[in-house]
Amino acid sequence: MRFIPTLPTAARASRRKFICWLASFSASILFTSSSFAAPATSEVNTTGLAVTDDTVTVGILHSVTGTMAISETGSVQAEKLAIKQINDMGGVLGRKIEYIQEDGASDWPTFAEKAKKLLVNDKVASVFGCWTSASRKAVLPVFEQYNGMLYYPTFYEGLEQSPNVIYTGQEATQQILAGIDWVVEEKGAKSFYLLGSDYIWPRTSNKIARKHIEKLGLKVVGEEYYPLGHTQFNSVINKIKLRKPDVIYAIVVGGSNVAFYKQLKAAGIDMTKEKPLLLTISVTEDEIRGIGGENIEGAYAAMKYFQSLDNENNKSFVKAFKEMWGEDIVVGDVTQAAYLGPWLWKAAVEKAGSFDIDKVRAASPGIELTTAPEGYVRIHENHHLWSKTRIGRAKTDGQYEVVYETEELMEPDPFPKGYQ
Amino acid sequence: MSTNDIRAYMPKGDLISLLILAVLILVVFPLSMDIFRLNLVGKYLTYAFVAIGLVLCWGYGGILSLGQGVFFGLGGYCMAMFLKLEASSPEATKIQSTPGIPDFMDWNQITELPWFWEPFYSFPFTILAVLIVPTIFAYIIGAAMFKRRVGGVYFAIITQAVASILTVLIIGQQGYTGGVNGITDLRTLLGWDIRTDSAKFILYFVNAGLLIGCLLIAQYIRKSKLGRLLVAMREREDRVRFSGYDVSDFKIFVFCIGAMFSAIGGAMFTLQVGFMSPSFVGIVPSIEMVIFCAVGGRLSIFGAVYGALLVNWSKTTFSESFPELWLFAMGALFIGVVMAFPSGLAGLYKQHIGPRIRNTLATIRRDYLASRANAKSQSFATD
Numbered sequence: 001m002r003f004i005p006t007l008p009t010a011a012r013a014s015r016r017k018f019i020c021w022l023a024s025f026s027a028s029i030l031f032t033s034s035s036f037a038a039p040a041t042s043e044v045n046t047t048g049l050a051v052t053d054d055t056v057t058v059g060i061l062h063s064v065t066g067t068m069a070i071s072e073t074g075s076v077q078a079e080k081l082a083i084k085q086i087n088d089m090g091g092v093l094g095r096k097i098e099y100i101q102e103d104g105a106s107d108w109p110t111f112a113e114k115a116k117k118l119l120v121n122d123k124v125a126s127v128f129g130c131w132t133s134a135s136r137k138a139v140l141p142v143f144e145q146y147n148g149m150l151y152y153p154t155f156y157e158g159l160e161q162s163p164n165v166i167y168t169g170q171e172a173t174q175q176i177l178a179g180i181d182w183v184v185e186e187k188g189a190k191s192f193y194l195l196g197s198d199y200i201w202p203r204t205s206n207k208i209a210r211k212h213i214e215k216l217g218l219k220v221v222g223e224e225y226y227p228l229g230h231t232q233f234n235s236v237i238n239k240i241k242l243r244k245p246d247v248i249y250a251i252v253v254g255g256s257n258v259a260f261y262k263q264l265k266a267a268g269i270d271m272t273k274e275k276p277l278l279l280t281i282s283v284t285e286d287e288i289r290g291i292g293g294e295n296i297e298g299a300y301a302a303m304k305y306f307q308s309l310d311n312e313n314n315k316s317f318v319k320a321f322k323e324m325w326g327e328d329i330v331v332g333d334v335t336q337a338a339y340l341g342p343w344l345w346k347a348a349v350e351k352a353g354s355f356d357i358d359k360v361r362a363a364s365p366g367i368e369l370t371t372a373p374e375g376y377v378r379i380h381e382n383h384h385l386w387s388k389t390r391i392g393r394a395k396t397d398g399q400y401e402v403v404y405e406t407e408e409l410m411e412p413d414p415f416p417k418g419y420q
Numbered sequence: 421m422s423t424n425d426i427r428a429y430m431p432k433g434d435l436i437s438l439l440i441l442a443v444l445i446l447v448v449f450p451l452s453m454d455i456f457r458l459n460l461v462g463k464y465l466t467y468a469f470v471a472i473g474l475v476l477c478w479g480y481g482g483i484l485s486l487g488q489g490v491f492f493g494l495g496g497y498c499m500a501m502f503l504k505l506e507a508s509s510p511e512a513t514k515i516q517s518t519p520g521i522p523d524f525m526d527w528n529q530i531t532e533l534p535w536f537w538e539p540f541y542s543f544p545f546t547i548l549a550v551l552i553v554p555t556i557f558a559y560i561i562g563a564a565m566f567k568r569r570v571g572g573v574y575f576a577i578i579t580q581a582v583a584s585i586l587t588v589l590i591i592g593q594q595g596y597t598g599g600v601n602g603i604t605d606l607r608t609l610l611g612w613d614i615r616t617d618s619a620k621f622i623l624y625f626v627n628a629g630l631l632i633g634c635l636l637i638a639q640y641i642r643k644s645k646l647g648r649l650l651v652a653m654r655e656r657e658d659r660v661r662f663s664g665y666d667v668s669d670f671k672i673f674v675f676c677i678g679a680m681f682s683a684i685g686g687a688m689f690t691l692q693v694g695f696m697s698p699s700f701v702g703i704v705p706s707i708e709m710v711i712f713c714a715v716g717g718r719l720s721i722f723g724a725v726y727g728a729l730l731v732n733w734s735k736t737t738f739s740e741s742f743p744e745l746w747l748f749a750m751g752a753l754f755i756g757v758v759m760a761f762p763s764g765l766a767g768l769y770k771q772h773i774g775p776r777i778r779n780t781l782a783t784i785r786r787d788y789l790a791s792r793a794n795a796k797s798q799s800f801a802t803d
Contacts, residue, residue: 064744103743108602108697113460117740120456134601134697141605141694145615159527198592199600204527227588228600
């Protein structure tokens with residue numbers, strides 16, 4: 001059954017036509033074969049969500065225009081792929097997933113406006129979306145007020161645990177602790193230079209990193225922040241050369257990355273020699289496309305997913321992703337986390353036997369996904385995911401080579417004691 | 421004030437425009453829209469405050485400010501600080517390491533409320549701050565520029581720089597300001613939950629009432645001697661100066677008025693949308709505000725309101741219908757407006773719609789008179 005709503009953001013009119021067509025088509029299936037036994041809509045939807053006898057509508061809310069579009073496009077693609085695959089398998093509780101896509105336009109108030117539209121006007125059963133912390137903070141009151149469900153894909157700073165959000169990316173401690181432990185144990189690192197873009201995620205992350213480094217009895221020799229979009233890193237590079245840290249711990253975000261890594265290379269810091277070694281938590285394969293593999297070769301990244309992960313789940317995921325969106329596309333950490341969203345929601349809905357938000361929320365903790373490209377994941381009581389952390393080393397072709405993986409799943413801890 | 425005075429300040433044409441606008445905002449929108457859309461219109465109307473201020477500064481005074489977002493933001497932040505303090509009661513924030521301070525301060529290891537936040541516990545102070553802080557700031561900028569006879573494009577560039585500086589400051593001092601995220605999760609105003617539908621409905625009307633108030637003030641300024649002086653300054657600053665007027669004082673005054681209007685808009689924005697962030701302060705939003713004014717027609721205070729409504733409404737509609745292409749549609753709209761109607765919606769009205777209405781009215785009147793004359797002559801005939 002391949003009549004899936006993979007609409008390339010068509011105009012309203014054509015979408016409506018499509019829905020009519022879809023409805024009549026599925027109705028004809030219903031009448032001709034009685035093998036289709038979906039539970040009655042009145043049972044699975046008691047709160048007036050957009051659920052019909054054969055469809056359920058969800059929302060996708062990312063920036064497809066503005067400065068964040070380059071980062072968020074991968075998430076949109078991943079969510080659409082997951083929805084398509086779920087529909088191929090028969091949908092959720094016998095209902096095909098329809099989606100309404102809205103553009104947050106890299107603008108936080110727009111995110112809030114669109115979130116409200118999706119929840120109030122469209123009555124969507126779930127929303128997959130947001131990327132930056134600022135956009136999540138802007139929509140959070142809306143989701144809490146209108147009782148919606150948001151699946152949020154980005155690795156972020158933690159310090160939050162909303163009943164209306166499932167965080168499918170890693171929170172800060174998961175990403176940071178394993179990475180620092182690894183450079184200390186494997187590489188014998190003793191001194192660190194912390195550096196980041198100036199907003200809440202890099203600052204909070206560096207705070208956790210600093211506390212952890214100091215707990216280990218090691219030294220932070222510098223900590224600095226630059227505004228988003230900053231492109232002149234020469235002064236900090238000079239300071240790094242002067243203070244000779246073992247590790248540059250970089251949380252530079254977005255377009256600034258391109259300037260930062262090019263200037264590092266131009267200043268003669270060869271990361272393949274690991275003197276100093278560079279460890280980042282903010283550069284995925286997506287960012288490397290902008291930076292250029294030759295400029296970042298040898299850098300290490302600590303996150304939960306790399307496109308090169310060698311397992312069957314991931315191979316088929318990457319293959320399906322490329323089939324749908326083109327051969328030369330890359331898949332980064334957040335894209336994979338976004339892909340988990342619809343699957344985790346499906347699993348929770350099926351466990352709850354209902355689309356009702358409150359029941360889905362109650363069913364969410366403990367939901368496992370064995371088919372995740374990153375491997376096994378499970379939803380913790382605190383709405384974050386148990387997941388492994390990996391260290392990858394950047395290669396010239398823009399891919400990471402996985403050099404380390406934690407043995408155990410790391411427990412998500414959005415309010416880490418002793419790190420605040 | 422005698423009727424004649426009122427006439428002088430509110431000619432028939434302007435009165436009709438005002439009435440049409442008032443009916444549209446106070447009757448047509450609330451009746452035809454659900455609360456979600458009405459709240460959106462309320463948000464658009466907060467930008468109209470800025471656009472009206474810009475008509476006075478730019479359209480009349482010839483002072484192009486590309487930094488109105490600064491004042492919109494200051495007004496909005498003052499209101500947001502009050503609301504945030506109310507939302508951060510020790511009970512509501514007991515999971516923090518320091519309960520009773522705003523959540524973002526806690527995330528930034530601040531353990532004590534900064535001194536400049538303290539006064540914002542008081543609502544009267546907040547209202548005063550919304551009006552006064554941006555005005556004083558505008559006075560300082562205005563005095564520094566206009567007293568030194570800095571004007572025109574230099575002034576525009578400097579206001580733009582101020583907008584940029586303030587954004588960097590707010591983002592950089594995130595422990596005190598909430599940084600890029602802004603001040604979010606605002607709940608109640610003096611115990612009244614501003615997130616409910618009924619509150620949104622009431623706030624919409626408060627906003628509309630304030631907007632009409634600002635329109636009346638703007639109209640008064642426009643028609644007063646000050647308004648004529650502003651136009652004279654715009655056209656020939658030297659001559660006004662040679663006539664013995666201190667040009668800079670008038671410029672500072674109108675710039676402060678524009679700032680105060682923007683600040684009221686900002687405060688109402690915070691109340692209706694429920695948060696404030698630096699994305700309303702910077703260069704891009706400030707330029708957008710100039711676009712509202714340009715689309716509306718920079719010489720018409722009523723046009724400015726329509727401009728703000730049209731641009732924002734198209735933004736919402738286009739982006740809902742074509743999430744990936746809507747920016748092109750917006751671009752086309754701006755190009756279209758500038759090419760087809762260089763003086764904006766107001767110009768369109770003045771050149772095409774206005775005369776037509778007048779003609780129709782005149783025809784009706786002529787017909788009526790003619791028919792009456794006919795009837796009279798007939799009645800004579802029958803006599």
